[in-house]
Amino acid sequence: MKSRKPNSFKDNIYRMFLRYAIAPAFIITFAGVIITFLLWGYSEIDMTKKSNEAVKEEIERVMVHYRVALEEIAGQTELVTEPLEQEKQVELFERLYKLSNSLGYRAKLYIFNNEYEPVVKSTGEVPADFVANWGIFRQMNRTPDEMAMKVVTDSENQSAALYFGKTMMEDDTVIGYAVFVLDSSQFRVLLTNVPRQSIISDSFDWIFLANNYALCDNLERIDREYAKSTGYIRCNGKRFYITYSSILENQLYIYSVSDVSSQFSIFKWVGVLVVLLFAIILVFFMKGAEKISIKSTRDIDIIADAFEKVKQGDLNNYISIDSSTEFKTIGESYNLMLDSLKEQIEKNKEMIAHMAFAQIKQLESQINPHFLFNTLENIRVMCKIDVVKADKMIINLSTLLRYSISNAEEDVTVRQDMKITNSYLSILKIRFNTRFQYTVDIDEEIMDCVIPKLLIQPLIENSIKYGFGDKENLKVEIKGYREEDHLIFICKDDGIGIEESVLKELQYTLEQPKNRSTHLGLYNIHKRIHLKYNGDYGIRIQSKQGEGTTLTLKLPAYKREENVKNIDCGR
Secondary structure, three states: OOOOOOOOHHHHHHHHHHHHHHHHHHHHHHHHHHHHHHHHHHHHHHHHHHHHHHHHHHHHHHHHHHHHHHHHHHHOOHHHHOOOOHHHHHHHHHHHHHHHHHHOOOEEEEEEEOOOOEEEEOOOOOOOOOOOOOOHHHHHHHOOOOOEEEEEEEOOOOEEEEEEEEEEEEOOEEEEEEEEEEEHHHHHHHHHOOOOEEEEEEOOOEEEEEOOOOOEOOOOEEOOOOOOOOEEEEEOOEEEEEEEEEEOOOOEEEEEEEEOHHHHHHHHHHHHHHHHHHHHHHHHHHHHHHHHHHHHOHHHHHHHHHHHHHHOOOOOOOOOOOOOHHHHHHHHHHHHHHHHHHHHHHHHHHHHHHHHHHHHHHHHOOOOHHHHHHHHHHHHHHHHHOHHHHHHHHHHHHHHHHHHHOOOOOEEEHHHHHHHHHHHHHHHHHHHHHHEEEEEEEOHHHOOEEEEOOOHHHHHHHHHHHHOOOOOOEEEEEEEEEEOOEEEEEEEEOOOOOOHHHHHHHHHHHOOOOOOOOOOHHHHHHHHHHHHOOOOOEEEEEEEOOOEEEEEEEEEOOEOOOOOOOOOOOO
């Protein structure tokens, strides 16, 4: 997975200002507005419910007392079955008068016989709404055992009255009707004493009393859309909170209404104003935060740039910072670090050069003792059978040994190294006679190129070691040529090849920093090249059992007098 590039310190400071300054202020302000809105909403709901409870308690108190009185009157069947004496009528009205005074609300009483003729009446005239088997009479006839209730409106006087009555029964027969009439005007004071608007209606949504007509329809009823609703509603472009309760077995409903349009509008504009204000603040703050972050991190940028240049190898980029004591100390410490680092690098270079030279000399001196032993043994035998060849072997061996242990030169020309290699090949030829054949093909154009000494001989030695096996004859081909800016040497044999496991071990050993195996010759060459040169140089091994082995040596091409890489050799 691709790693995300880290933000700069300047960007982090900038974002920190936005995250810990503007964002919290914005959140706190909006949270304050929302909390205020919620608290106001809770207060509005609580106040509306309390207003509803107050109106309900008062209406219920009045209606319960009048209901009890109505039940008592409906039980006095003699009021319609016998002639009503003056004294009896006076007593009835006195009781009604006392009840009205105690309740604070005056109700008119009407008693009718079963022919709908008035027997007792509180006023001189009977209201025109008392129509035979209609209105309140119809309700009482439908439910003779229950109290009937109906709201009757007077469109001319723009008032309403609450009719509630009870049938007068005798032996399951209707003998009359007792009806109380409460005028709505008496309760207007009640509605002005509560902090919220109220609507009182019967079970058919006819309005008995109201001081809010926004929720009413054209028939003086509460709109069916809002009837028996609780919560926030929208009506005629305004917002209201409405709640309701009922009394007398759901025969009368009390609604309390709060007009919250202005509050909603205020909170809406407050929200818009807050957003607009914070947008303006954010624009100015972002500009200010950017300037502050640039100014605050200027010294950090100087230090970061300085370290980046050190990373790229520039150790002469000193810095001077005087903005604050802390950054001045950092700047001075950085400059001291550069001086110390350059001094240490020079020491390390000198140390590495000495170590590399010593290690190369050690690697150069490692001649295969088996080769030396076998050669001496062959000289001993030759001294008895062929003195001339023995003498030649001694000369070639002494030349090879003198060349390997000489400290005069570390680098030689290809021509010089091939001269020593020919001495080595001559020893092998005398030793193996016709069993060993070789060819040497080195381009003349690379003969004056410089290489580390004793590079070719270990390649041939490796072919002899792994090539013969159980074969009678072995042929080795040695080639050298130039390829672009590189020298390529190839040692190829037609021997038995290298087993796959041994080949893998050889290839693995060449890539290790230390040689923990017995394969010294090739590892020494590869290690010397890695110590001496930078780049893709060294030995590559290819082998297949039964077909032979190919060793490829790659080196940079340069002349002794130039002593630099990639110089044309012989062109």
